[in-house]
Amino acid sequence: MRIGFDAKRLFQNATGLGNYSRTLVANLHKYHPEHDIHLYAPKLVKNERTLPFFNKEYKPFSPSGIAKLGWRSMGVVKALKNDGIELYHGLSHELPIGIKNSGLKTVVTIHDLLYKYFPEDFPLFDRLIYDNKFRFACEHSDKIIAISNATKQDIMEHYKVPEDKIQVIYQTVSPEFSREISDFDAEEVIRKYALPSEYILNVGSIIRRKNLEIVIVAMAMMQPKDRMPLVIVGTGGTYATIIDQLVEKHKLKDWIIRITGPKLEELNILYRKSHFSVYPSLMEGFGLPVLESIMTQTPVITTRRSSLIEAGGDIAHYINGENAEELSVKMMELTYKAKQIGDPKNIKKHLDRFDAKKLTEQLNDLYLANA
Template sequence: MNIGFEAKRVFHNKTGLGNYSRDLIRLLSQYFPENNYFLYNPKPSDKKLFKTNNSNVFEKKPSSAFYTKFYNLWRQKGVIADLLKDKITIFHGLSGEIPRGLRTHNIKSVVTIHDLIFVRFPNLYSFFDRKIHFYKFKKAAQEADLIIAISEQTKNDIVEFLKIEPSKIKVIYQGCHATFKEDFSEKEQQEVVTKFNLPDNFILNVGTIETRKNILLAVKAIKNIDSCLVIVGNETPYANEVKSYIKENNLEHKVLFLKGLSLQELAILYKLAKVFVYPSLYEGFGIPIIEALYSKTPVITTRGGVFPEAGGPNSIYVDPTNVGQMQEAITQLLVNDNLRDKMATEGFKFVQKFNDEVVVNQIMNAYKNL
């Protein structure tokens, strides 16, 4: 098959949507090399986030001066001519969008919808962003032949808010990058400890520092705990609120902010942490939970929503508004080595359901069924 992808985020997004897209292309080309994969990128990339192999993975950009200038028009409609020229049989919109006119030209379509956070938490988005997101997602969901939801939580939201029949939606979970499944030498681990001046005993959180991720709960929880919280992620204005609390309560020595780590450095950080905390209010899935479980690091996350899907039966779940619960859970894990070991072992068994081979076979079967 010749399979096309809306690949803007493959080449331009360094976080969740980009990682999902790059990992999926990598797995498909590796496990199913007999197909050709065409990545339709609307504009040149500033940074080399993804490199095609030009044997079965090809990058395609607008070929005319008009669409090079008006690349959003190309993404929405002009790309159809390129799909026909490349004999594309299936087109996959990797992040909630597909171009108009696929059905007219007998090109089957799949769209992945990661979350509907803009509906669940409208206060986090501007009025116009909410309207644009809703229009694009609803239209893509209506026009696609198949919708892939990355969790049961997201599937339920699509049915509720976009009014789509459940039979049109298939839940296929995400995996995580292979780096988080590797083992690292003592020397490699020590280099990371030295580079970032890490304490012997620390709790880890990974994710953008924004209101929805709710990291202030964990900061408040460690106030009376003899440990350090390491927070890895890009900062939004919410980070100022977190840092103000830290300063007012003299916690500067207990909270370390890091960003710009390589994947290997991040993977080693997961392995070094005693506990991973993820007090997010809402996620489409929650990849950092999976990364922690692969790293054999016990997870404390949020009760309800998608989190039990990602964390499994052996993670600890707390109320995201209850500082006392988070404090109690962290303390319990720090003092109980046997519990930590049990959670690490059982969590690692659970997370195998997100292995590359499982995920990529489900994706390919979805394509073949179309």
Template sequence: MKIGYDAKRAFYNYSGLGNYSRSALLLLQQYYPDNEYYLYTPKIKNAIPFHCGKPFIVRQPDSFLAKKFSAFWRSLSMSSAINKDRLDIFHGLSNELPSDIENANVKSIVTIHDLIFLRFPQFFSRIDNQIYLRKFKNSCLKADKIIAVSEQTKHDIVNYFQIAPEKIVVSYQGCASQFWDTVSESKKVEVKKKYALPDTFVLNVGTIEPRKNLISLIHSLNYAKHDAKIVAIGRPVKKYMAELQQLIQRKKLEDRVIFLHNVPNEDLPAIYQTASLFAYPSFFEGFGIPIVEAMASKVPVITSKGSCFPETGGDAAIYINPNNPEEIAILTDKILEDGKLRQEMIAKGLTHVQKFSDEAVVHSLMGVYKSVMAEK
């Protein structure tokens, strides 16, 4: 098959959408190298390197106007490039398809990661909400098939966009293979020293923003018996970060919370595997990939009730009310104090995350491609 992708985020996005795009492409390269994969991107200068060799073919704007107005090319005139390459399938990896996709003689698939902007519009600007609604909904209506990264996201697509459930297939995402590998003790020592990590700490990974609810985890320190520190890794949203800093100063928790920004991906597995517990009290996610990363790293997980979390964490995680810092403290104390419980959670986590293994993820994705090609 000849399969094309909107690959801008694969080349330039370091967060969730970029990670999903790169992971999917590299797994397809590894497991299904006989296909041809066309990567459409406005540019590749200063792009993220991700071993983009055969069978990948990179396509960029080729005319002066298309190069000058690359956003226009990406959204409104990509169909001519798709037709020229005679693709079988075009897959929008990050919530959207080219606006002119109906002009392309190709089967189209879009992956929808979440509709958080509709569930929690207060976390987004009005203009962003309007742009996301138009792009996401139009892509879902035009696509031949929609991939949802969780049953929760599928439910939201049906509910908010009135899309027929049979048009949507759930195909889980996994985590980078580096999280499955056991990090050497020397690497752990090196990373622990590099970031001045304590012997015992509760890890939190994700953008530091209101929806991720790090504030409840910090509040929980006031109720906890343990003396473990919190290590929070992620890009800070300025206003929310200031709120957290004020809380920490007010509660005199300066020596209990460590913030790490711009941590390179190669250091993350060692930090995960050094952690005593992973805490993820987010209000809502489309999937919650850090939960999978933690379980693959052999770390027990506590996360929120509701949303996609029981789907991602299964019977391996312990679930908390994200609005109840005292409950978070009680369960954190219990896990940190009970070695047997920790080992049981780790074992269950390793079993549960096999459904998000590289093999499971890539075979599921290829199954979607084959089913779309089989449809008339």
């Protein structure tokens, strides 16, 4: 089948939607090389993450000059028809407006509706744009992929989409997180980031919804002898400033290490060398850092919220996302335990739900059924 993908995020986003797009497309090619894959993006960014997709097997395409203006919403449809695309997959919440009367078969992935629940994390103009784009995509796609059951329920509630139009296909984890690390590589990363021998890890954007402040407050409740340093991997704006002020208020500056933009292989090492990770998000479309923790054999504390229970299964440790004292007790409990994640059989059973080949087969079946 000749399949077209909206590849803007694939080429332009380093994390999040970019990782989802790159992993999905790479897995489809790996397990179903019979498909003819075309990648459409307003800009083709070449870096270590995107380099494999410049291969002729993926057929990347970007317009030039003035044609770029509005191309992703309208002009791309002409390119799809010229290339004989049989099915188009919008990988990040939207479909081009021109798809409406084109006759092309379409699939769209909806990751989350977080802007409806945490408006403070999104400017008003962005929320209005998202609502229009998401609603259009849900109405005009032939099939919707939700990356979790929690997201599926939100789509049904907010956009009144019939349940049989939505299929849950979980997000897969980059194969990098399955790779065992060498002592040499680990020492290189520890030296590069000046890491202590033991630390706690937090991975994610520094925004209100990710709830990093509860970790800072929980650490402040602990005696210095009971604490481990906290390594924060992520960036943020206004909320990051609030976190900095909170760290200053509780005199925890010497306990915090900030890292931005690590390579995937470095992130794998950061997980594996941490004593445990903490991800107290108040809501997620999926919650990839929870699954990354489990895949790297790292104990993880998260919240009993939305899709995080799906990502963490029976393996993660759960807290109330608004109870710093509960988090403090759980952090201290794991601090004094040897690093252990649980029964290997249970872990394998949980990770099998997110097996790349199984999820790609679900995706391929959906394509074939809707082409």
